[in-house]
Amino acid sequence: MSDTPFGFGLPPEEPDDGDEGKKKDQESGGGQGPANPFGFGGLPGAGGFGGPGGPGADNPLAAMFGSLNPTDLGAAFQQLGQMLSYEGGPVNWDMAKQIARQTVSQGTSDGTKDASVGPAERTAVEEAVRLADLWLDDATSLPSGAGSAVAWSRAEWVEATLPAWKELVDPVAERVGTAMGDVLPEEMQAMAGPLIGMMRSMGGAMFGTQIGQAVGVLAGEVVGSTDIGLPLGPVGKAALLPANVEAFGKDLGVPGDEVRLYLALREAAHQRLFAHVPWLRSHLYGAVDGYARGIKVDTAKLEDVVGQFDPQNPEQLQDALQQGMFQPEDTPEQKAALARLETALALVEGWVDAVVHAAAKPRLSSADALRETLRRRRASGGPAEQTFATLIGLELRPRRLRDASRLWASLTDARGVDGRDGLWAHPDMLPTASDLDDPDGFVHREQLDFSELDKMLGEAAENPDLKKPDLEKKDDSEDDTE
Numbered sequence: 001m002s003d004t005p006f007g008f009g010l011p012p013e014e015p016d017d018g019d020e021g022k023k024k025d026q027e028s029g030g031g032q033g034p035a036n037p038f039g040f041g042g043l044p045g046a047g048g049f050g051g052p053g054g055p056g057a058d059n060p061l062a063a064m065f066g067s068l069n070p071t072d073l074g075a076a077f078q079q080l081g082q083m084l085s086y087e088g089g090p091v092n093w094d095m096a097k098q099i100a101r102q103t104v105s106q107g108t109s110d111g112t113k114d115a116s117v118g119p120a121e122r123t124a125v126e127e128a129v130r131l132a133d134l135w136l137d138d139a140t141s142l143p144s145g146a147g148s149a150v151a152w153s154r155a156e157w158v159e160a161t162l163p164a165w166k167e168l169v170d171p172v173a174e175r176v177g178t179a180m181g182d183v184l185p186e187e188m189q190a191m192a193g194p195l196i197g198m199m200r201s202m203g204g205a206m207f208g209t210q211i212g213q214a215v216g217v218l219a220g221e222v223v224g225s226t227d228i229g230l231p232l233g234p235v236g237k238a239a240l241l242p243a244n245v246e247a248f249g250k251d252l253g254v255p256g257d258e259v260r261l262y263l264a265l266r267e268a269a270h271q272r273l274f275a276h277v278p279w280l281r282s283h284l285y286g287a288v289d290g291y292a293r294g295i296k297v298d299t300a301k302l303e304d305v306v307g308q309f310d311p312q313n314p315e316q317l318q319d320a321l322q323q324g325m326f327q328p329e330d331t332p333e334q335k336a337a338l339a340r341l342e343t344a345l346a347l348v349e350g351w352v353d354a355v356v357h358a359a360a361k362p363r364l365s366s367a368d369a370l371r372e373t374l375r376r377r378r379a380s381g382g383p384a385e386q387t388f389a390t391l392i393g394l395e396l397r398p399r400r401l402r403d404a405s406r407l408w409a410s411l412t413d414a415r416g417v418d419g420r421d422g423l424w425a426h427p428d429m430l431p432t433a434s435d436l437d438d439p440d441g442f443v444h445r446e447q448l449d450f451s452e453l454d455k456m457l458g459e460a461a462e463n464p465d466l467k468k469p470d471l472e473k474k475d476d477s478e479d480d481t482e
Helices: 018-027 060-067 070-085 093-105 119-136 154-182 193-219 242-248 256-276 280-292 299-308 315-321 332-360 367-379 383-392 401-425 433-437 439-443 451-462 468-481
Strands: 148-151 237-240 295-297 326-328
Touching (some): 093 193, 119 148, 119 237, 119 332, 154 193, 154 280, 237 256, 256 332, 280 332, 332 367, 401 433, 433 439
């Protein structure tokens, strides 16, 4: 769990001292810290307005008028106007998209820039996914879930995944916006309407700014559309990012074709699972939402902010939020929500790990090394997990990945591929957290079969009169008895 769940302090894209600064920044964990939870780093079109190394990086609103040159002043006023005039939902997603695209265009910390994907790279990804699907046919009973294979640039990844980020982040941001309006007495809310509206507009801009930065940074690290265990891309599209795939395999000593194929196996396996287990996506997103509902706002601190807010000094809101205002409730319900989510993520990632290993082990000499590399990347809290922890205070890390992978492998040995994959037919058939503690007990336990019950309920819903003959037959028999 992040100590600063809303500590949106992502670093400037380019440290003052060049490569040496990048190295220090990486060693310090990416610069995410409590000092700047709502820092407006990197707003587009404003030069030093929170830009790389600029004087506005820590307090851009204060720097706006004190450090900008005349050519940037108009852009700064325009940016402030956009912030204060926003009237949409809890997050300014137009701003988030704009900033994410700008962050991507500035390149990653190692100096690599985004570029359009060429025909050769697209062909290589398509062939890798096609071969991966052939290999997976022997390792799982779930059919292919990828209707197409796509090779994305980082900017294309941003465009394709923003709808999913919106679904994940909006519920938390909505709580913040609601809290801003609720802290005032009811009789004062009508008079303070313009003030509350301004604060909500700024709140939407704050969230949009930081989400845009986070997604833009993440686009420089992910290799596909399912890196965090949740489906972020469009349904039925297996996606790889050639530039990031190359960077991932750079120092592994493994041929690039094998790296691409192994990552294609993981992407295609995720696609099969989410395509053919229709309840899984809503189950995972529901678990995230259930956890997010337990995040509370420190209303006492927010009351102080609202009571002292000066519209002529808007950076005051940012300063007041620096001490942290959001924290998960330490309740049994919240702990249960976290356990459900962690178990669900572990089961998804464990199944993918086991299935991909079964498909790759006989065919790729590097299968073991690539498997261990990806396991460690997930267990250590890679960029995806850290980014999401920054957004809603929740690390999407399958902490029990190895336990889940062993359980799925044991199920394969005991029940075969069909028996193992059949457990995805109903959420109540899946292993629980306690089953991960006792995998042998679960493997040899008799499982309930919900398939017939689901079939009966579905038929009854489609045909309400389906049971009428049975009732009439019962009535006839009772009459005969009489």
